[in-house]
Amino acid sequence: MLRLLNHQCTKSTKLSFVLLLRTLCVFVVMTALGCKEETSSFSLPEFDGRKAYAEVEALVQFSPRDAGTSSGWKAAKHIFQRLESFGVEADLDEFVDRTPKGEKTMINVIGMVPGKKKEWIILGSHFDTMPGIENFQGANDSGSSTGVLLEMARMFGESKQVPEIGILFAFFDGEEGIAGYIPGDGLHGSRHMAKQLLETGDHKKIRAMILLDMVGDKDLKFTIPYNSSQELVKETLNAAHQLGYRDRFTLTRSIITDDHVPFLEIGIPAIDLIDFKFGSEPGLNDHWHTEADHLQNISAESLEITGQITLQIVSNLMNGKYTP
Numbered sequence: 001m002l003r004l005l006n007h008q009c010t011k012s013t014k015l016s017f018v019l020l021l022r023t024l025c026v027f028v029v030m031t032a033l034g035c036k037e038e039t040s041s042f043s044l045p046e047f048d049g050r051k052a053y054a055e056v057e058a059l060v061q062f063s064p065r066d067a068g069t070s071s072g073w074k075a076a077k078h079i080f081q082r083l084e085s086f087g088v089e090a091d092l093d094e095f096v097d098r099t100p101k102g103e104k105t106m107i108n109v110i111g112m113v114p115g116k117k118k119e120w121i122i123l124g125s126h127f128d129t130m131p132g133i134e135n136f137q138g139a140n141d142s143g144s145s146t147g148v149l150l151e152m153a154r155m156f157g158e159s160k161q162v163p164e165i166g167i168l169f170a171f172f173d174g175e176e177g178i179a180g181y182i183p184g185d186g187l188h189g190s191r192h193m194a195k196q197l198l199e200t201g202d203h204k205k206i207r208a209m210i211l212l213d214m215v216g217d218k219d220l221k222f223t224i225p226y227n228s229s230q231e232l233v234k235e236t237l238n239a240a241h242q243l244g245y246r247d248r249f250t251l252t253r254s255i256i257t258d259d260h261v262p263f264l265e266i267g268i269p270a271i272d273l274i275d276f277k278f279g280s281e282p283g284l285n286d287h288w289h290t291e292a293d294h295l296q297n298i299s300a301e302s303l304e305i306t307g308q309i310t311l312q313i314v315s316n317l318m319n320g321k322y323t324p
């Protein structure tokens with residue numbers, strides 16, 4: 001259960017994330033009861049790449065963070081506690097899913113920052129690691145994106161302001177396939193969340209789903225997969241251009257199976273901001289799913305660039321109603 005607090009209201013109510021619809025109704029009722037909405041411009045603290053890097057450092061203490069293992073659970077609880085420490089309402093969403101190695105209990109971590117409108121933007125990352133790799137930290141895959149999202153959660157939490165559109169921070173378990181990427185294996189957490197949204201009809205309230213994955217490479221070059229929504233590709237390139245990072249983006253013809261796919265499948269605009277060339281030299285991907293995916297091979301600067309671009313996209317989606 002979550003506890004929703006409106007920034008200017010002393011009234012509060014308990015709610016379940018699963019019943020997002022009810023959340024939104026409560027928010028509307030509270031507004032109707034006289035809770036004034038913030039009308040001044042929205043501003044956030046600076047995105048600090050060093051803080052995002054520190055979040056990755058803290059997370060990899062739990063590695064390997066394989067789905068359905070005790071260290072995976074500890075990582076989930078750690079993320080939950082970080083969200084709460086920032087003043088962001090958080091939920092641990094436990095579920096059981098079938099895998100090629102039998103049923104496994106997994107857990108998504110959700111952070112909620114309600115907005116003025118009955119709309120939400122999902123910012124997603126997985127936090128589990130690929131099983132079976134010796135000495136695997138998973139600092140880039142998936143520590144980097146988790147660290148970026150936690151730093152963003154800190155910014156929204158500490159600002160104590162209500163954004164135009166609500167933000168759902170979604171930390172997915174079970175992205176990695178246990179037996180490789182075969183149908184029904186992998187993407188467990190994102191498939192679970194998309195299913196919940198579809199069942200409640202709340203998928204209609206999701207304005208966009210922005211997935212971050214492998215965003216810590218020192219040579220940060222995003223390779224946007226073909227299976228991303230064109231409107232969000234445009235938004236991303238606009239945001240990158242605004243910040244002077246356009247040359248860090250390549251549009252590929254490749255299809256990438258990642259956590260944005262279950263959202264695309266239920267009609268939610270979604271994009272995968274991924275640098276799928278994580279290697280010892282530009283263009284190579286030889287660090288991916290190896291023990292070379294460690295803290296020394298990611299950089300705070302890359303995390304900061306990713307955070308700035310993502311926040312610019314979010315700002316633009318909110319029609320520039322806040323300045324990142």
Ligand SMILES: [Zn+2]
Nearest residue numbers: 130141176289
């Ligand atoms: Zn992976």
